[in-house]
Amino acid sequence: MYRSLMNHYTGYLAIHKFEAELERELEIKGIPIALKKDRLYLVAGDHPPMIWAQVSAFKMIQIPITSIKDGAKKLRNLGRNWALFTVGNHRRAQLIQEELPDYPIKPIPFRMAIPKLPMGFWTLLETDVILAATExxxxxxxxxxxxxxxxxxxxxxxxxxxxxxxxVYAPEAISTGTAIDVGSCPGGWTWVLRTLNFENTISVDKAPIEKRIMDLGKIEFRQESAFGLDPKDFGEIDWFCSDIICYPERLLTLVKKFRDSGKVKNFICTIKYQSVTDWENTLKFLEIPNSYIVHLHHNKHEVTWFLKGAAP
Ligand SMILES: C[S@@+](CC[C@H](N)C(=O)[O-])C[C@H]1O[C@@H](n2cnc3c(N)ncnc32)[C@H](O)[C@@H]1O
Known part of the structure; x- marks a missing residue:
């Protein structure tokens, strides 16, 4: 059945428990779902990555196989590294995976150069049909x-x-100048910015950050609401970082105020949701030119909006 459908698919692996978000995103973007297997969504033809996919697989092709060894050989012929997501035929799929080259799966240090070798994605759609993407x-x-x-x-x-x-997204970022961290308590992000050695780290929260973070020095802490901040009170800002718990609409207003000031070069902000995903305001963030939204592996029911190189 699948072999005759289309030349290739784009595959989206929904983030666990956020299948509804991916479905809504595809609907908003007018992309019909051709096939859904477990958390894997297949759509016909070429499409870009989706926010709510933990991985997007491009130009997925179907490969008929005659045996486990044949499947492994065909995958090896296409590429070196393969990650398996099983949607059925679990044991058989695992046996094919075991015939493929190993690669290290270990925790990486902060700012390690990310691997250059592509990571493929595959699944066993039927006993004798692999669906695979090298990209x-x-x-x-x-x-x-x-x-x-x-x-x-x-x-x-x-x-x-x-x-x-x-x-992953800003390995080139050079930590000179000033970073501002709003919604900073208890101080995790401020600590990261401090370790990146910005000349000046301004940390803002209604609640105080931990003393041992302040003791690192070179941190200016302001105990006040971020929404009352006036860009006029700041010089040039290299990174505007926000992890504030607030409605997306409020964050958008704050971001626009700082962006319109022309003083901020780069933004990274967590857009946090209550019980439902606020698509209306999420899409408004995306209207800001050259900006992106991703769901980081470390995000929960929230996404990360970023804009690099904003100021003239
Ligand atoms: C998820 S926590 C931030 C965690 C922090 N990024 C870290 O790494 O430790 C969200 C913070 O937003 C702060 N917040 C909420 N409303 C705020 C406001 N109007 N102005 C500043 N901070 C606010 C809360 O006090 C809370 O500390």
């Missing part, structure tokens, strides 16, 4: 990445979002 949206298997965590210094695990961002 995917992530160099990590199924888009899953873990860090060698610092379990003692940062006061919260929120720092992992900023680690992921500066490792």
């Amino acid at each position: 995917t949206s992530s160099p990590f298997p199924l888009g899953e990445m873990t860090f060698q965590e610092d379990k003692t210094t940062p006061p919260s695990r929120a720092y992992l979002k900023l680690w992921e961002f500066f490792t």
Whole structure:
């Protein structure tokens, strides 16, 4: 049945528990679902990565196979690294995977150069049909990445979002000048910015950040509401970082105020949701030119909006 459908698909592996978000995103973008298997959504033809897919697999093709060895050989002929997501025929799929080359799956250090070798994605659609893509949206298997965590210094695990961002999405970022961190308590993001050695780190929250973070020095802490900040009171800002818990609409107003000031070069902001995903305002963030939204591996029911090189 599948063999006769289309030449190729784009595959989206929905983030666990966020299948409804991916379905809504596809609907908003007018992309019909051709086939859904477990958390894997297939759409006909070429499409870009989706926010709510933990990995997007491009130009997925169907490969008829005659045996486990034949399947492994055909995959090896296409590429070296393959990540498997099983949608059925689990044992047979695992046996094929075991015939494929190993690759290291281990936690990486902050800002490690990300692997250059492409990471393929495959599944066993039927006993005798593989669906595979050599090109995917992530160099990590199924888009899953873990860090060698610092379990003692940062006061919260929120720092992992900023680690992921500066490792994967902004590895080129040079930490000179000023960074501002709004919604900073207890201090995980401020700690990351401090370790990046910005000349000046301004940290803003209604609640105080932990003393041991302040003791690192070179941090200016302002205990006030971020929404009352006036860009006029700041010089040039290299990175505007926000992890504030607030309605997306309020964050958008704050972002626009700072963006319109022309003083901010780069933004990274967590858009947090209540019980439902606020698509209306999420799409308004995307209307800001040259900006992107991703769901980081370390995001929960929230996404990360970023804009690099904003100021003239
Ligand atoms: C998820 S926490 C931030 C965690 C922080 N990024 C870290 O790494 O430790 C969200 C923070 O937003 C702060 N917040 C909420 N409303 C705020 C406002 N109007 N102005 C500043 N901070 C606010 C809360 O006090 C809370 O500390």
